[in-house]
Amino acid sequence: MFAKLRFAAILLVAVIAGFWLGWRPSSPKPTRLIFFSVGQGDCALFQHDGLNILIDAGPANEYSDAGRTLLYPQLRDLGVNRIDLVLLSHPDNDHIGGLVSLSKRIEVRVVAVPRHFKEHKTLQDVLSRSRISDRNILWIARSMQMQSGEWQLRFVSPSFDQGDNDNQGSMFVWLGNGKSSAVFSGDADMFTEATMLKRGNWKAQVMKGGHHGSKFSTGPEWLKAVQPRYVIFTCGRNNSYGHPSAEAVTRAEKAGAKVLRTDRDGTITFEAGERGFEIVGR
Numbered sequence: 001m002f003a004k005l006r007f008a009a010i011l012l013v014a015v016i017a018g019f020w021l022g023w024r025p026s027s028p029k030p031t032r033l034i035f036f037s038v039g040q041g042d043c044a045l046f047q048h049d050g051l052n053i054l055i056d057a058g059p060a061n062e063y064s065d066a067g068r069t070l071l072y073p074q075l076r077d078l079g080v081n082r083i084d085l086v087l088l089s090h091p092d093n094d095h096i097g098g099l100v101s102l103s104k105r106i107e108v109r110v111v112a113v114p115r116h117f118k119e120h121k122t123l124q125d126v127l128s129r130s131r132i133s134d135r136n137i138l139w140i141a142r143s144m145q146m147q148s149g150e151w152q153l154r155f156v157s158p159s160f161d162q163g164d165n166d167n168q169g170s171m172f173v174w175l176g177n178g179k180s181s182a183v184f185s186g187d188a189d190m191f192t193e194a195t196m197l198k199r200g201n202w203k204a205q206v207m208k209g210g211h212h213g214s215k216f217s218t219g220p221e222w223l224k225a226v227q228p229r230y231v232i233f234t235c236g237r238n239n240s241y242g243h244p245s246a247e248a249v250t251r252a253e254k255a256g257a258k259v260l261r262t263d264r265d266g267t268i269t270f271e272a273g274e275r276g277f278e279i280v281g282r
Contacts, residue, residue, distance in 0.1 A: 031151070031272040032280075033182055033206065036074055037262040038066040040236030040243070041094035044184070044208065045075070046175060048151055054086045055173055055184055060097030067098025072105050074267060082107045087155060089186030090114070090170045091123035103130040114157040114171045115139035140171060143199070150177045156199055158192050167211060168192050174202060180272035182206035183226055190219035202226050205276045209233040209252065213244020213261070223255040230277075232268060233261040 031048045041059030043066075045052060058066040083106055088096050091113075102108070111132050117123050118139055127137065138144075143156040153175045160169035170186025183204040185193060193210065196202070207228035210217025212235040223231075231252040233244035244261060252259050260268050260282070269281035 031177075031180070033180075033270040033272070033277060034078075035208070035232050035234060035260075035262060035268040036071055037265075037267045038070045038098065038234075039064070040212065040239045040241070041066055041098070042089070042186070042208070042212070042234050043071055043098065044234075045078075045080070046182075047080075048148055051148060052080055052083050052085075053153075054083050056089055056095040056186070057086060057102060058098030059094035060100065061093055065098065065101050068101035068105075071098050072102055075102075075106060080106065082109065084109050086111045087171065087173055088113045088123070089173075089184065090166045091117050091120045091126075092166060092187065093122065095186065096123065096126050099126055100129045103132070108132065110136050110138060112138040112140055112144075112155060112171075114160070114169055115141045116157065116160040116162070116169050117166070120166075152176060154200065156196065158188065158196055158199075165189075172196055172199075172202075174200070174204060176204065177272065179274065180205060180270075180277040182208070182270075182277065183228075184208045185210045185217070185222075187211040187214075187217070189214075189216045190222070193217070193219050193222035197221065197225055205229045206270060207231045207257070209244060209248060209259075211243075212239075212241070213248045214241070215245035215247040218248045218251060220251055220255070223251060223257070228252075228255070228257045230270075230279075231255075231257040231259050233259065233263075235261060235263045237263040239263070 034045045036043045038058035042056040043058040044055040058071045140157050146153045156172045167187035170188040173184040181204040202225050207226050209231045213233040235243040265282045270277040271280040
């Protein structure tokens, strides 16, 4: 078991460092964080020094496939032909469904998922149809921390009991370099947010609003801990859930954050600079 975990850690270090099979970035490019407009679902891309890390993969169901119709065209336009690491927060189809069609069009190298979802049938089905082999899956048991140049990336799985709502097991992701920073909490509710306050410093300029703006997420204590400059709510236009809720939007605004939403603003792009993350496109 130790050898397997050690191999997994080495594998991820190699990917994040940009050394997979001797690959090197051809030229330096701006470090960017992109929140894609993929309808009622989650998908963001972190690009640094030629490295592409996808945080969730957008929705797909029997009626539509954002991975094929929305995500892939945007990645293609950005010149992305390889995803080095995909972080799947939890196994809801609006977060993982798009991976199947995306993986048929773009090389996906490594996928990381909270270990407590290892036996989840929907997840296993998506990974199988995405042709992701076991040796390219990292199961995050509790937490993992990696470095890419001056950037630190932290993946933390909350405590989770089988039988709980999958949202409560959402993986939290923090990335930063001392000037720019961002935090993601999947679909975690306020209770889970509260339990994560003791699991590190979550202060970040950019926050992905929890659960697409559900009134049960993006709580006041979480906002106080993160102190975001921007809160991004990822949701579909005229969605049936009413996301983002007026309660979540009000809490974010009262915390002093500028609220952006993919249903109205479309895809939102931040670029890292001397003053931190700044919006360069929406």
